[in-house]
Amino acid sequence: MILQLLAPAVLIGIATSGILLATPYLYAALGEMFGQISGVLNLGVEGIMLVAAFAAYYVVYSSGNLIAGLAVAIVVGALMGLLMAFISITLKAEQGISGIGVYLFGLGLSDLLFRVTIGTPTPVNGFPSLQIPFLSDLPVLGPVLFSQNILVYGAFLFVPFSWFALNKTTIGLKIRAVGQTPEAADSLGISVAGVRYLTVTFGGAMAGIAGASLSIALLNIFQQNLTSGLGFIAVALVYFGGWRPLRIMLGALLFSMVSALQLWIQTLGLGLPSDIAGMLPYVLTIIALIFAARQIVTQPTALTKPFERGE
Amino acid sequence: MIQSVELKNITKRFPGVLANDHINLRVNAGEIVALLGENGAGKSTLMKILYGMYRPDEGEICINDQAVTISSPNDALRQGIGMIHQHFQLVPGFTVVENVALGLKSSRGPLTDLDVVSRRMLELAKQYGLQVDPSAYVWQLAVGQQQRVEIIKALYRNASLLILDEPTAVLTPNEVDEFFNILRRLRENGHALIFISHKLQEVMAISDRVTVLRGGRVVGEVATRDTTKQELAQMMVGRQVITRWEKQAAQETEPILRVQNLTVLGDKNLPAVKNLSLHVCPGEILGIAGVSGNGQRELAEAIAGLRRATTGSITSEGREIANHSPAHIIHSNIAFIPEERMLMGVVREFSVAQNAILETHDQLPYSRYTFFNFSAVNQTAARLVNDFEVKTPSLETPIKVLSGGNIQKLILARELERAPRFLLAAQPTRGVDIGATEYIHRRLIEQRARGTAILLISEDLEEVIALSDRVAVMYEGEIVGVLPPTTPVEELGLYMAGAKRA
Numbered sequence: 019m020i021l022q023l024l025a026p027a028v029l030i031g032i033a034t035s036g037i038l039l040a041t042p043y044l045y046a047a048l049g050e051m052f053g054q055i056s057g058v059l060n061l062g063v064e065g066i067m068l069v070a071a072f073a074a075y076y077v078v079y080s081s082g083n084l085i086a087g088l089a090v091a092i093v094v095g096a097l098m099g100l101l102m103a104f105i106s107i108t109l110k111a112e113q114g115i116s117g118i119g120v121y122l123f124g125l126g127l128s129d130l131l132f133r134v135t136i137g138t139p140t141p142v143n144g145f146p147s148l149q150i151p152f153l154s155d156l157p158v159l160g161p162v163l164f165s166q167n168i169l170v171y172g173a174f175l176f177v178p179f180s181w182f183a184l185n186k187t188t189i190g191l192k193i194r195a196v197g198q199t200p201e202a203a204d205s206l207g208i209s210v211a212g213v214r215y216l217t218v219t220f221g222g223a224m225a226g227i228a229g230a231s232l233s234i235a236l237l238n239i240f241q242q243n244l245t246s247g248l249g250f251i252a253v254a255l256v257y258f259g260g261w262r263p264l265r266i267m268l269g270a271l272l273f274s275m276v277s278a279l280q281l282w283i284q285t286l287g288l289g290l291p292s293d294i295a296g297m298l299p300y301v302l303t304i305i306a307l308i309f310a311a312r313q314i315v316t317q318p319t320a321l322t323k324p325f326e327r328g329e
Numbered sequence: 330m331i332q333s334v335e336l337k338n339i340t341k342r343f344p345g346v347l348a349n350d351h352i353n354l355r356v357n358a359g360e361i362v363a364l365l366g367e368n369g370a371g372k373s374t375l376m377k378i379l380y381g382m383y384r385p386d387e388g389e390i391c392i393n394d395q396a397v398t399i400s401s402p403n404d405a406l407r408q409g410i411g412m413i414h415q416h417f418q419l420v421p422g423f424t425v426v427e428n429v430a431l432g433l434k435s436s437r438g439p440l441t442d443l444d445v446v447s448r449r450m451l452e453l454a455k456q457y458g459l460q461v462d463p464s465a466y467v468w469q470l471a472v473g474q475q476q477r478v479e480i481i482k483a484l485y486r487n488a489s490l491l492i493l494d495e496p497t498a499v500l501t502p503n504e505v506d507e508f509f510n511i512l513r514r515l516r517e518n519g520h521a522l523i524f525i526s527h528k529l530q531e532v533m534a535i536s537d538r539v540t541v542l543r544g545g546r547v548v549g550e551v552a553t554r555d556t557t558k559q560e561l562a563q564m565m566v567g568r569q570v571i572t573r574w575e576k577q578a579a580q581e582t583e584p585i586l587r588v589q590n591l592t593v594l595g596d597k598n599l600p601a602v603k604n605l606s607l608h609v610c611p612g613e614i615l616g617i618a619g620v621s622g623n624g625q626r627e628l629a630e631a632i633a634g635l636r637r638a639t640t641g642s643i644t645s646e647g648r649e650i651a652n653h654s655p656a657h658i659i660h661s662n663i664a665f666i667p668e669e670r671m672l673m674g675v676v677r678e679f680s681v682a683q684n685a686i687l688e689t690h691d692q693l694p695y696s697r698y699t700f701f702n703f704s705a706v707n708q709t710a711a712r713l714v715n716d717f718e719v720k721t722p723s724l725e726t727p728i729k730v731l732s733g734g735n736i737q738k739l740i741l742a743r744e745l746e747r748a749p750r751f752l753l754a755a756q757p758t759r760g761v762d763i764g765a766t767e768y769i770h771r772r773l774i775e776q777r778a779r780g781t782a783i784l785l786i787s788e789d790l791e792e793v794i795a796l797s798d799r800v801a802v803m804y805e806g807e808i809v810g811v812l813p814p815t816t817p818v819e820e821l822g823l824y825m826a827g828a829k830r831a
Contacts, residue, residue: 187439191423202428202431203420203431
């Protein structure tokens with residue numbers, strides 16, 4: 019039974035869909051990472067993804083323009099991020115609670131708009147797969163790595179980009195400083211609120227792409243609660259990855275491979291109840307977080323703490 | 330380059346407080362001016378105004394005799410004013426060079442130029458004798474080195490006036506000497522320095538002129554060579570201050586407290602107190618000197634029952650108290666003045682009266698069958714407040730609104746009320762002004778005369794020397810020497826730095 023899963027075709031299938039499914043995790047988690055490193059925990063990622071997924075889907079549904087759909091998702095995501103930034107930075111609300119508020123807002127809003135405008139889930143034509151010349155002809159690697167759609171490539175390029183931005187640029191230095199010792203950054207004339215607004219808004223835009231990747235590139239459909247917890251797993255991935263892009267990518271791949279695996283288990287009819295198989299990614303989240311909790315040393319020390327000038 | 334900075338008629342009001350009342354202060358290039366005053370005298374407010382963190386209500390700031398507006402730390406930096414804060418403004422998870430580069434314009438636009446910064450930083454370090462490794466992480470550095478990083482940061486930003494806010498509070502005596510050498514070199518190079526302190530000895534040692542603040546006003550301005558410690562203390566407090574205490578020699582008798590081979594783990598689960606032994610006799614003050622973070626806190630917490638002792642024993646009057654509950658220890662005639670006054674000494678939101686009976690509230694006469702006898706509570710509280718000169722608007726006032734000195738007096742009153750045989754006083758005067766410090770010292774000396782054994786843990790070496798019968802120096806969790814209080818400070822400093830042991 020298990021041997022069926024080890025057939026080359028199945029393994030390639032799992033790897034291909036694993037890489038595909040890692041896309042939303044990567045955008046959402048890496049975007050969230052920037053916010054967290056600067057000291058803001060945005061639990062509203064899931065809600066932002068839902069609203070952006072709907073916005074992208076709606077634009078593509080009504081115009082067929084994929085680029086416009088993606089652009090709208092980015093803008094909507096950024097606006098939702100801005101909302102989260104306003105609540106948590108300017109109003110200094112408790113971040114865990116305000117994030118859940120943003121999530122519930124996004125969940126409700128996306129469902130409402132969907133019902134009012136479209137109503138029944140109707141597939142759209144999403145981003146087609148983009149064959150990279152020559153590379154896509156390689157055996158095994160070709161179909162797995164080089165025959166994906168453009169958002170998938172973008173997600174993986176986002177990993178070195180994030181690393182570079184954090185470690186080699188002046189803004190990266192500021193982001194890290196603000197998340198560790200905002201008082202020190204403030205004393206050097208760095209606007210703590212400004213940096214945090216930037217990262218949280220950017221994280222929102224990235225969550226927007228994550229949402230769009232579901233509705234107009236991977237699943238090509240919208241329905242109520244399309245993301246089904248994916249945004250929360252992305253938040254967990256940031257902890258799991260210890261705020262380091264490469265480790266976050268490894269975590270994202272782990273989750274997406276397990277998700278792909280459970281899809282194949284169901285497809286092959288291996289006799290494992292589908293509910294149990296469907297649980298796998300979530301069980302993995304819990305286990306991963308238990309491990310992550312042990313290596314908390316690298317945590318941005320000012321995470322979830324609103325900044326106020328002393329005395 | 331700053332030739333002179335002048336604060337003219339600076340006034341700053343906060344709700345209910347006149348923090349700065351028409352203050353004038355001038356500092357010239359190549360000069361160290363000490364700003365001396367007790368807590369709440371207005372030193373910090375004044376410096377925050379100069380550094381652009383507060384806006385003055387009245388008055389102006391002139392640089393090179395030109396009036397300027399400084400409305401943010403950024404403005405201050407642009408004008409050439411740098412500030413070394415008492416609590417270092419460093420990112421511990423960054424390297425030294427990253428800390429220096431933070432917030433600077435990079436020569437490579439959006440990309441960092443750490444190699445360029447590192448090179449220029451090393452030049453500055455060489456010029457001023459500020460040796461520090463650019464690639465070391467700040468959390469790995471000793472406090473003295475972190476302070477050098479702060480100075481380099483300011484110099485890198487071309488600060489020619491440096492404001493030093495209580496810079497020596499965290500240093501060992503030897504580090505202080507080194508630090509003063511750096512300050513002298515800065516002065517020779519034409520920098521202007523404002524040195525904020527309440528330590529008279531250091532003010533006498535390093536400054537050219539002294540401005541004394543009290544109650545938000547300038548009460549004295551003197552050239553350092555024309556004044557004395559006594560005179561400065563008097564200006565600062567407004568009356569004669571006692572710093573030397575007359576006391577009868579202690580008698581070596583059967584100790585009350587005995588600590589033997591004690592090992593205690595710190596917060597990171599590493600031994601913070603290592604195989605430590607000591608004893609305190611009745612009518613004796615044993616002072617523990619040492620730089621902060623050498624296990625003093627863990628030792629105190631272990632004795633108070635707040636931290637587990639891994640091995641060893643602690644006995645009070647012959648009875649084992651190690652790893653007993655704090656309540657048990659409190660009821661064994663042991664009193665504790667904790668280091669973290671606001672966390673462990675009092676309940677911030679509770680009233681003065683409630684805090685006064687915190688440890689005995691469940692006993693007669695304060696309560697019976699769980700019901701409070703409020704008149705008994707208030708009677709005791711009123712007596713303690715009166716006897717210990719605690720300045721409070723009423724017994725019902727939440728304790729958190731009182732000043733540190735008054736809170737500390739109430740804690741002392743509460744602890745001494747139980748007529749303890751052993752008193753553990755951890756940092757009893759930290760953050761407390763000179764007047765209250767003198768009072769607390771007098772009470773400790775009186776308690777000693779009554780035969781209480783006192784273990785005094787303090788980072789203030791002068792305090793340890795002034796009060797103790799014996800001085801035990803703690804370094805990395807061990808007692809590296811027990812010395813008479815007459816030992817020269819320099820020698821004690823060597824013990825504190827771990828360079829010498831008995």
